[in-house]
Amino acid sequence: MKKTVLITGCSTGIGRATAKHFAQQNWNVAATMRQPSKETELNQIENIKLFELDVISSQSIKQAIADALQAYGNIDVIVNNAGYGTVGVFEAAEKEQIQRQFDTNVFGVMNVIREILPYFREKKEGCIVNVTSIAAFITFPCYSIYHATKFAVEGFTESLQFELRPFNIRIKNIAPGAIKTDFYTRSQDVFNKPGLTAYDNYTDITYKTTQHVGNNAPGPEIVAKTIYKAATAHNYRLRYPAGFQAKAVFLIKKFMPYSWIKGIVKIIVEKGYIPK
Secondary structure (H helix, E strand, C coil), X not given: CCCEEEECCCCCHHHHHHHHHHHHCCCEEEEEECCHHHCCCHHHCCCEEXXXXXXXXXXXXXXXXXXXXXXXXXXXXXXXXXXXXXXXXXXXXXXXXXXXXXXXXXXXXXXXXXXXXXXXXXHCCEEEEEECCHHHCCXXXXXXXXXXXXXHHXXXXXXXXXXXXXXXXXXXXXXXXXXXXXXXXXXXXXXXXXXXXXXXXXXXXXXXXXXXXXXXXXXXXXXXXXXXXXXXXXXXXXXXXXXXXXXXXXXXXXXXXHHHHHHHHXXXXXXXXCCC
């Protein structure tokens, strides 16, 4: 039987690129998004079917899984890709913005995993792939809430892997570096508190630096290839850096003291020095 992957957040960026890549490898693809009726490209690819799924709605997740199983007969891999980034100084963050960020990036991942586990456990086989970030291993100013969500997913899945291994369920975390998607533009939620101007000079520099990095980053295809590699590797390796930047961060974290890492971040992000 042809293998099937269900991917969340396929309307743009990494999710869209991953759906295409799996389809090119002759997989059945259940490409999910909140508004599939607006999609005009993926539904033209022969072995891709679109399904409605909102990661903050358990009923939506259950229905998408049931519909994918009815359409394809099996699910072998789940890719938790849906997510977005908040940016800004913490003092400017509204409670609702913080809650929404965690609802999508953390609880959304947990919701999907919780709904697929009975199927994978009964099947005694399955693979869960989470798109995390180097933001779970190295931090930058003005991304504190986003970092918190990625650290949370890393800790959650590092523990969860022990529970799942007896059932032959593999869990993989993909950690991209900066990727050129709408993460830095349309999908970004910026904290803005009227009257709070004390941080303006600071944020002017940090925003300009991070936007420059995003604009000059590689495309999402490198992440899609890493996701496919992880999904098809029959091992229990947990973490996969995606792209040169992510691999460099993993090496830096392994061999460099934190004080040095902090100094590098301050030079690049706070002072706006970007090596050519």
